[in-house]
Each structure stands twice: as C-alpha cells, then as structure tokens.
Amino acid sequence: MTGNIVGERFVLVSFGESHGKCVGAVVEGCPAGLKLSEEDIQKDLDLRKPGQSIVTTQRKEGDVVEIMSGTFRGYTTGAPIMAMVRNEDQKSRDYESLVSTPRPGHADATSKQKYGGFNDYRGGGRFSGRITATFVMGGAIAKKLLSETLGIEIIAYTSELGGLRAEKFTLDDARRNRYSNEVRSPNPIAAEEMRKKVIEMRGKGDSLGGVVECVALNVPAGLGEPVFGSLDSDLARMALSIPAVKGVEFGSGFASTRMTGTQNNDLFRMRDGRLLSDTNNAGGVLGGISSGMPLLYRVAFKPAASIAARQRTYDTAKGEEVDLVVPGRHDPTVVPRAVPVVESVTALVLADHAIRGGFITPVLKRVD
Numbered sequence: 350m351t352g353n354i355v356g357e358r359f360v361l362v363s364f365g366e367s368h369g370k371c372v373g374a375v376v377e378g379c380p381a382g383l384k385l386s387e388e389d390i391q392k393d394l395d396l397r398k399p400g401q402s403i404v405t406t407q408r409k410e411g412d413v414v415e416i417m418s419g420t421f422r423g424y425t426t427g428a429p430i431m432a433m434v435r436n437e438d439q440k441s442r443d444y445e446s447l448v449s450t451p452r453p454g455h456a457d458a459t460s461k462q463k464y465g466g467f468n469d470y471r472g473g474g475r476f477s478g479r480i481t482a483t484f485v486m487g488g489a490i491a492k493k494l495l496s497e498t499l500g501i502e503i504i505a506y507t508s509e510l511g512g513l514r515a516e517k518f519t520l521d522d523a524r525r526n527r528y529s530n531e532v533r534s535p536n537p538i539a540a541e542e543m544r545k546k547v548i549e550m551r552g553k554g555d556s557l558g559g560v561v562e563c564v565a566l567n568v569p570a571g572l573g574e575p576v577f578g579s580l581d582s583d584l585a586r587m588a589l590s591i592p593a594v595k596g597v598e599f600g601s602g603f604a605s606t607r608m609t610g611t612q613n614n615d616l617f618r619m620r621d622g623r624l625l626s627d628t629n630n631a632g633g634v635l636g637g638i639s640s641g642m643p644l645l646y647r648v649a650f651k652p653a654a655s656i657a658a659r660q661r662t663y664d665t666a667k668g669e670e671v672d673l674v675v676p677g678r679h680d681p682t683v684v685p686r687a688v689p690v691v692e693s694v695t696a697l698v699l700a701d702h703a704i705r706g707g708f709i710t711p712v713l714k715r716v717d
C-alpha cells in the first residue's frame with residue numbers, strides 16, 4: 350500500500366481524507382533557496398476550492414493553507430515541506446447509508462472490498478475530489494520552482510464540457526480568460542453556453558464530463574527518462590491519478606490514428622539555433638523526451654458519479670437491488686475545479702524531470 354507517494358527527485362506524499370481532520374502534502378526534494386510563502390500556495394488552492402459557484406458543489410471550505418515545515422525566513426531550506434488545510438464543512442451523516450448501497454460509478458464498492466471495510470468512507474474518504482487539494486499544494490510549489498528557474502508557464506483550460514467545445518481562441522485568450530469564468534473556458538462565449546448546460550443538467554439531477562487541455566511553455570528540450578520514465582508516460586500516469594480521469598492524449602492524440610504520416614509528422618525547422626517545428630502534432634514530446642516545442646496534452650473527465658437522479662444499486666445489507674438517491678453535496682461536473690489540478694500535476698512531473706535531468710540544481714542561490 351504505497352500508492353500515495355509519487356516522483357523520483359521532486360517527491361509528493363499526499364495524505365488526508367475528505368472528512369478527516371485535514372488534507373495535506375509533503376514535498377521532499379524541493380531545492381533550497383526558493384522564495385515560498387503560504388500565499389504562493391493559497392492562490393492556486395483558491396482556484397480549486399469548493400462552493401465557489403453554481404457549477405460546483407455547495408460544500409464550503411476555506412481551504413486556508415498552513416506551511417508547517419521546510420521554509421525559513423521566507424525561503425525553502427531543502428528539508429521536507431509540509432503543507433495542509435483543515436477540513437471544516439463536513440456532513441458525514443450523509444454517507445452512512447452508502448456503506449451498504451454503493452454509488453454506481455464511484456469507489457464505494459471497490460474501496461470497501463480492498464480495505465476490508467476499514468476505509469474512511471465519509472465524504473468518499475481518499476476517493477474524494479478533495480484529495481486533489483494536496484496535488485495543488487505540491488503543484489503550486491513545483492510551478493513556482495519551474496517559473497523561477499526555467500521560465501516555464503503552465504496554462505490549462507476547459508476545452509470541452511458536456512460535448513460543447515471552446516473554439517476560436519488563442520493561448521493569450523486562455524491565459525486571460527480561463528479563471529475569469531465559472532467553467533474555466535478560454536472563450537467567454539463558449540463559457541456561457543457551457544454554464545447553461547451544467548445548470549440545466551444539475552436541474553435534471555444529472556452530471557456532465559469534459560476535457561481539460563494543458564499547455565506548458567518554455568519546457569527545455571531533453572526532459573524525460575525513457576523508457577519507463579518517459580515524460581509522456583509520467584504525465585499520463587499523474588493525470589490518470591486524478592479522480593474521474595478516463596483518458597489522456599498528447600498532441601494530435603487519437604486523431605492521429607485517422608491521419609497519414611505526411612499529415613501527422615511535424616517538419617523540423619531551425620529557429621534561433623533551436624530545432625523546432627511549425628506544427629505540434631507530437632504535443633512537445635518525441636521518444637518520451639521533451640522536444641522544445643510547447644507541451645500539449647488533453648485530459649478526459651467522466652461525468653461526476655454522484656447524481657441526484659434516482660438510480661438502481663445493490664444493497665449488500667438487505668441482499669437485494671434497491672433505489673438509490675445519492676445524498677450529500679456534489680459537483681454537477683468536476684471539470685472546472687479540475688483545471689488547476691491538471692496544471693498542478695503537470696508542474697509536479699516537469700519539476701521532477703527537470704531536477705532528474707540536471708536542469709535545476711539542489712541549491713538555487715547562496716547566502717553568506
């Protein structure tokens with residue numbers, strides 16, 4: 350049972366349950382000398398926290414981060430950094446009935462089976478979207494490290510929600526708009542359509558899935574440790590560790606299967622002494638190694654499992670099929686809140702590989 354630690358040189362340990370005392374992260378391997386404050390983490394946590402709008406769960410959490418170790422005089426020391434937020438707005442009684450009537454599409458049945466019923470099922474326990482707050486805590490530190498050392502910028506946004514696609518936008522639009530609308534769309538017109546669809550679906554007691562697209566700029570060529578530590582396999586693994594993720598594609602991805610080699614190949618050009626290409630069907634990764642082109646990948650989210658509509662399930666206490674109306678407060682779509690989570694896991698993987706590849710040193714600067 351060692352599934353809560355990830356990374357080789359920039360390591361994240363994720364801990365805490367949805368209705369326990371807290372959720373938190375330990376980051377081991379962050380270089381010394383990075384200026385880091387609670388505000389650096391808080392601003393990303395605020396983008397993920399629940400209860401912010403009509404398209405998210407109404408659970409209200411302050412999610413105020415506390416850094417408990419690993420910084421001194423405003424800088425990282427090289428020691429493990431522990432950050433956490435306390436859980437405040439739990440309604441655990443909502444979950445008692447789910448012990449014997451597992452939610453279709455959720456982890457109630459599999460977690461009970463695996464841990465012999467000892468798992469903390471309240472609020473979904475370790476299988477709650479709430480654990481992604483810990484990814485964001487580690488990811489915010491990784492983002493700052495990448496930005497200050499290599500100038501890497503990570504931009505994720507909702508490219509599709511409930512079958513509606515955000516079309517006609519530039520990366521600049523995405524940078525500017527994504528966090529100024531509730532659905533995190535790069536295009537405000539698409540955002541309004543998506544928002545309406547979420548509200549309509551919520552009214553029907555149903556939920557929606559969608560796609561988060563992620564771009565990382567200024568990623569140097571050479572990140573990735575083929576074959577089992579290739580950059581794309583590590584990114585895919587991290588993305589698939591986000592609850593509700595069901596698919597990942599890089600560049601032209603699944604569409605490349607319907608293209609020919611001449612259509613899909615990115616032709617090399619020499620630009621300012623760097624071997625780049627005009628197209629980016631590879632998504633910035635070739636042979637598991639970053640190419641120097643922008644990293645571009647997409648993450649597919651299923652519709653949230655906990656819906657208000659009546660469903661059938663199997664009652665293990667009664668030994669019969671029964672009707673289930675899922676209690677509690679839930680996201681009608683997880684996609685908007687997952688946007689900063691995708692940015693975070695991308696940062697975690699890039700930071701790990703940048704350190705592994707020698708692009709970032711263990712001490713960023715010296716003080717006498």
Ligand SMILES: Cc1cc2nc3c(=O)[nH]c(=O)nc-3n(C[C@H](O)[C@H](O)[C@H](O)COP(=O)(O)O)c2cc1C
Pocket residue numbers: 406454455456473476477478479481591592593594651653654655656678679680681683686687690
């Ligand atoms: C930010 C975020 C919020 C989530 N909120 C909910 C929710 O309110 N209701 C729900 O059923 N699932 C929610 N999920 C997804 C479940 O945690 C997930 O579907 C469940 O653990 C089963 O795992 P699987 O879908 O990966 O198989 C959320 C996921 C994320 C990333």
